Amino acid sequence: MERKVLVEVSARHVHVSKEHLDILFGKGYELTVKKNLSQPGQYAANERVTVVGPKKELKNVTILGPVRKATQVEISLTDARTIGVIAPIRESGNIEASATCKIVGPAGEVELKEGVIVAKRHIHLTPEDAEKFNVKDKEIVMVKIDTDGRSSILGDVVIRVREDFASAMHIDTDEGNAVGITGETYGTII
């Protein structure tokens, strides 16, 4: 049975809380949808912010909506080095004692005490696909990705299963570049 999954490369982005959105864009501001993402209900917003580290800043970082409980900044290890922060490799939502930064919006600034992470590679699966692939939520798998010149097998990939997911593997730009991903690419869970 083919255990193939679409591989999507996530560029750096920010999730914001309602409270922080108020500070960054003004009281009562609402995010506007630029582009829907593969995960149902998730979207890239038109709104952008600057992420400031001790060494440098990253301008025009996309906000992903809708708002979340806690603000979270997801960058690559290349970005982390560029702006001068030590960001841990974590699953989304696991931000306790992660790295700090300043976020600057058109209406104000937020000093983030924690929330800067490098996303751990993962696969979103519907319960149907998880059953079909014979894998469980939280299981760690390896994924083989064949490309022209940088074929790789990525280990330490976390399976995440939820009713409202669309099946797709998410890796960051360092990983996408290391594997040489261009265009639509599928990986095979092995």
Added chain:
Amino acid sequence: MERKVLVEVSARHVHVSKEHLDILFGKGYELTVKKNLSQPGQYAANERVTVVGPKKELKNVTILGPVRKATQVEISLTDARTIGVIAPIRESGNIEASATCKIVGPAGEVELKEGVIVAKRHIHLTPEDAEKFNVKDKEIVMVKIDTDGRSSILGDVVIRVREDFASAMHIDTDEGNAVGITGETYGTII
């Protein structure tokens, strides 16, 4: 038999020809050694240049000495995207019809007509280690690298055997970050 090799992450760098060094730093200028590299005779120079693409520039890019026949700029795919060039994944020295850029030094500028590449991952081996590992020059192998959270097997790794090499695998910063390399790390040829 253990086929272990040290994995070294190469940051972006430039190799310059004598002719271009004259333009960038002044007629008759000679590179000065900042730090010797693992490959015998190779060194990071104190001299740095700016690599300029159509979108952005990379400042303070290290020159690796000694001078070579042709100028070559080795950047990551992340860098390529940042500065706005489409750089091919190539073995060092294979620069025909690769990407272009401008290089700026304290004494002058060079419009590079070709020479910007993303280095193909490779392993330098002494003839003794090649024999011990049972691999040949130009052979393509896979290398397993275990790290905390980003263990990977990198394929499409080119073996290069030469008398004056020190045995070491070279990957770029995207690859080093994708594998989560920190500190001294060894890979296993599989």
